[in-house]
Amino acid sequence: MNPYRQQAGGTVGPAAAATLTTAPNLDDPDAFYAALVAAHDGLADAASELLNARLVLILANHIGERGVLEEALKLAKASLSVPANGADPS
Numbered sequence: 001m002n003p004y005r006q007q008a009g010g011t012v013g014p015a016a017a018a019t020l021t022t023a024p025n026l027d028d029p030d031a032f033y034a035a036l037v038a039a040h041d042g043l044a045d046a047a048s049e050l051l052n053a054r055l056v057l058i059l060a061n062h063i064g065e066r067g068v069l070e071e072a073l074k075l076a077k078a079s080l081s082v083p084a085n086g087a088d089p090s
Contacts, residue, residue, distance in 0.1 A: 018063075020071040 026032050040048045060069050 018065045018068050020068050020075065022075070 039051060043051060063069055
């Protein structure tokens with residue numbers, strides 16, 4: 001693992017161990033949500049799913065910390081209201 005973070009313009013100092021931020025952290029969450037919904041406007045279901053997948057990969061690349069990403073995956077999966085196998089939970 002590369003101990004240095006890459007940023008536009010070159011490599012910067014050693015990467016500090018990061019943790020997942022779960023407290024509200026968006027400057028304007030309503031505006032972001034509106035932009036996210038607008039990005040999906042007019043897309044077929046398959047294109048919408050592809051947009052979500054690409055957005056996840058772009059943001060994962062931006063985060064860059066495998067531990068943070070794995071923590072986010074676990075949190076997202078645990079928040080699902082249906083079992084992972086798609087069975088009816090009732």
